[in-house]
Amino acid sequence: MGTAFLDDRGIVEVEGPDARALLHRLVTSDVTRLASGEIRYAALLSPQGKIAADFLIVEASPPGGPDRFLLDVPAAQAADLAKKLTLYRLRADVRIADRSAELGVTAHWPDGPGARDPRHPDLGTRAIGPRSDGDSARRHTYEAHRIALGVPDGGRDYAFGDAFPHDANLDRLGGVDFGKGCYVGQEVVSRVHHRGTARKRVVPVAFDGRAPAPGAEITVNDVAIGTMGTSADGRGLATVRVDRAAEAAGQGAPAVADGVALTLSLS
Structure with a gap:
């Protein structure tokens, strides 16, 4: 089994009674049906339909507590993502924080602790834990595994602010729910999808x-x-x-x- 700490990943926490509803109306995937401990791939788009940030959403609500989600995002995008989500918060009862200094992501393949990465059945699992526990010694091996499966890495395989979801294969990797209601940039994504014009x-x-x-x-x-x-x-x-x-x-x-x-x- 392979294990690698992904030292270039950060964590944004979205917590509060309105957290699920806020994320659902903003991102490309359906958050309403996200079960406890499950991971879902998604992106926040610009109004023009381009990817501002992509991330894996982890449902981490405590039993009996308010909704809590951890967004596994490129570390370089974490602070900016937290800022953008805060701007969209308006009057929602939600707390948004960049927790990248404290929390990190470890990948395991073909299986291991955490939840299964939804982008590819063979990609493995991901677990969020204290950043001090991470060991990135096997990072190259994980990169070779990811690349061999054809799974792009946002910010390195395509540029944030320049790529549409179809450009980055979000439609093929489970990152877009075409059956959900409106979200930021939805009209552009729907038009490209239904016209087949990527x-x-x-x-x-x-x-x-x-x-x-x-x-x-x-x-x-x-x-x-x-x-x-x-x-x-x-x-x-x-x-x-x-x-x-x-x-x-x-x-x-x-x-x-x-x-x-x-x-x-x-x-």
Whole structure:
């Protein structure tokens, strides 16, 4: 079994009688049906439908106590997410705090303590605990596991404030509930989904030897089709223009990033 402390993850706490209702009206997933101890993948969008932050919501309400949710979010986004949620709070009876200095996230695969990561059945489980208990020595192994399963990491495989949920595969990873009511940015997401007009996607890539640098431009016959994200052990993730990548694949033209030949998986 693999275990790794994810030292680049932070925790935002949302607690209070109105916590569930507040999150449900703001984020892309259905929070009303989130059971105790369960994890759900979600994002907070801009009014234009772009991802401001993505996170895993953990239902952590104490027995008989008020609703309490822990948002497992990239640490670099935690303070900003807490601020944005506070702005949306209005008169709701909710307390919002960045708890990243105290709490952290440990991943276990194929199984272990905590709750199952909903983004992929083979990704494993995640547990939130005191940050001082964390050991990140096996972080590279977890990264290789995540990348091999094709699960992107927000802020590294796509840019916050620039990507739509479909660009980052939230629709395929359980991060968007198309049956729930309104939330911030919902109209844009619904339009893209029902029209099938997603122009970009994060896709798996494979390569031999040196890994291309994150952010490196991917070209086919000197035409840009996307950018590289994270890589590990001969595999990586990249954001590509779906139409250009498909056209290049149909012509048998090679894709290159940072001088490294890539094999793209578009299925």
